Amino acid sequence: MASIAGSALSFAKPVKAISTSSLSFSSAKRGSVFLRLQPVPMRFAVCCSAKKDTVDKVCEIVRKQLAVPEGTDVAGATKFSDLGADSLDTVEIVMGLEEEFGISVEESSAQAIATVEDAATLIDQLVSAKST
Template structure:
């Protein structure tokens, strides 16, 4: 993966999937803010797993409430 930050990559994927403006995506933005239902979140997680070559633990997915939580968890998984 390029030198792009984890947040920037996640942000791009959110913009592509949910059609929000890039400047509106913040670490504090919740998945509810995006209008994401549980299926949307699962599909986003699958895309993130592919993009970062990681595997989310099922019980952790439910605890991710906002974009920042997802970025922090991805960084945690990448560093293990």
């Protein structure tokens, strides 16, 4: 059981630090542990962006499959759910993408698609793997 008093955190049982990269422990007196949060550096993920042509084609297919009203912005960062898509709509989008690009998307990969960019990146990877 832990109790918090001010900025001190005391534990009834011994504390084992799992990661010291973001936490530091110090003891001011026996039986008390003070928890100090250290700033954690920001981490950036670098990934290959999809080709613009692929993103544009995916946007067209998404607009068609979801009957998106004219003037509604659909771009790489657009989430299917923000356009009102449910899981069945997403399956239909994936089927349209498979037909358009001549690829086959595994179910596990299809479940990871949430945005236009996700779909376009996966398509570029599958098309590239297919051509080699």
